[in-house]
Amino acid sequence: MMQQHFKAWMSWLFPTFLGIFVFILIWSGVSTATEGKIPTPFVTWDAAVNLFSDPFYDNGPNDMGIGWNIMYSLGRVALGFSLAALVGIPLGFWIGRSLFASRSFNPIISLLRPVSPLAWLPLGLLIFNSTHLAAIWVIFISSIWPMIINTAVGVSRVPQDYMNVAKVLRLNEWQILTKIMLPAVLPYLLTGVRLAIGVAWLVIVAAEMLTGGIGIGFWVWDEWNNLNVPHILVAIIVIGLIGLMLEAGLVWLAQRFSYGE
C-alpha cells in the first residue's frame, strides 16, 4: 500500500522535476551561448531573492517595490474584470434567453471579439483622459466577450426538461431565474470567467507597457530601459505564477459549484 502510494507519487514527481531540470539546462545553455546577455538561472535567482527581500518599498511613484507593481496590476484587472462581469453576465443571460437579443447582438459581438485588446487602448485614452482608466477599459473590453458568450451558450443549453418542470410548476420569471437558470448556467458561466481572467492577465502586462505608471507591465518595460535583464526574467516567471494561481483559484471555484448529473 505504502509502496504503491510512493510509486504513484514518484511517477508524477519524476517527470515534473525532469522537465524543470531540462528547462533550466537549456536556459543555462542559452545563457552561455549569448555570453551572459541572457542571465543564467543562478543570477536570476539572486535577483529574485534580492527583489523579494523588500517587495513593498516606496521611494516615490517612479521607484516602488515589485510587490506594489503586482498589486497595482492585480487591482486594475480586478476592476476591469468586475465591471465586465457586471455587464457581460446579465447581457449573456438576455442573449441566451431571447432570440431577438441574440439576433441583434451576435453580429456585433462576432465583429468586435477578434479585435486585439490593445487596439481599444487609444479609444480608452481618448475617452477617459487617464492612462489608469484606459488600462481598466482595455481589461473590461477584452474580458467581457468570453463572459457574454459562455453565459449565453449556457442559458441556451438549459435542458428543455427543466424548463418543462418550471412550466408545470408555474414558476414565475424570478423563480425560473434563481431556481433553474442560475444553477444550470453556473458551470458555463464559470468557464467564461476563467477564460476571461486568463485574457485579462495577459492583456494587463501589454497595456501597462504602453500606458506606463505603476504596474508589473510597465515595470518590465522600465527594467528593459535600465537593461536589467535578470529583473525581466524574474518578472516573466512571476507573471506566469500569478496567472497560474488566478486560473487555479477559479478552477477550484468551478469545481465547488459544479453538480453531478
Next chain:
Amino acid sequence: MNLDKFVSLENVDKTFHTKSGDFTALKDVNISIKQGEFVSIIGHSGCGKSTVLNIIAGLYGPSEGVALCADKEIAGPGPERAVVFQNHSLLPWLTVYENVMLAVNSVFANSKSKAEKDEWVKHNLKLVHMDHAMHKRPNEISGGMKQRVGIARALSMQPKVLLMDEPFGALDALTRAHLQDELMKICAAINTTVVMVTHDVDEAVLLSDKIVMMTNGPAATVGEVLSVNLDRPRNRLALANDAEYLRCRQAVLTFLYDKHRKEH
C-alpha cells in the same frame, strides 16, 4: 362536471412546423378518460403518444380540435396536471427533499404553513419509500429511486390527473416490476386519474383500466381502445394465467405486431 369525460381530446390534430416543412404528428385524435381511471397510451416509437401526453399536460397546444380537463379547455401547463417525465427531470443541484419542496412551495404557496409543507413533502416521499434518502442529491441515488422521487414530486402537487411519460422505460426489468406494483398501491390509495404513455404491453395490461392503441405516424390516430376488465388489487403472478389478462395482452400484441406492424 362530466365524470365520464374528465379528460378529453376532441378531433385533435397536431402539426409541427419544422425547417424541412410541416410535420403532421397527430390527426383527428379522440380520447375520453373517466375520473379515477388509469389509461395507458401505447404504440410504436414515433407514433406521437408522447405528443398526446404533452397536449394533455398543456406543454403543446393542439393545432386543431380541443383538449379539455374537468370541463375546462387546457390552456397551458399547470400543477393540476402533474407530469412524471421520462428521464425524471429532477434538478441536479437540489436534494430529493428540495426537489419535492420546490413543487410544494409553488402549488401551496399560500394555502399551507411552513410546517404543513414540510409535513406534506415528507408524506409524499414516504409514499414512494424515499424518505430515507431525503437529503441526497439526484446523482447520489439510482435510476429507480430518481423515478420514485419524480413520482413523489408529481403526487405532491395533488394533481387532478397524473401524467406519466414512459416513467419506467429507462429502468431494468426487476426495478420496473417493483415500481409498477408500488404505483398500483399508490393509485389505489389516492384514487387519482392517471394517463401513462408506454411501449410495454405487459405494463399497459397490468396497470390500466383502458388501453388506447395508436396507429403509426405520421398523422397517427387512435386505432383501438381496449377495456381491461380485471379486478383490483391485481397480482402479476396470479394474472399470468388469467383468461382476461391473456385476452387483453393478445389484443394489444395483435394490434401492434399484426395490424400496425412497424416497418424498418
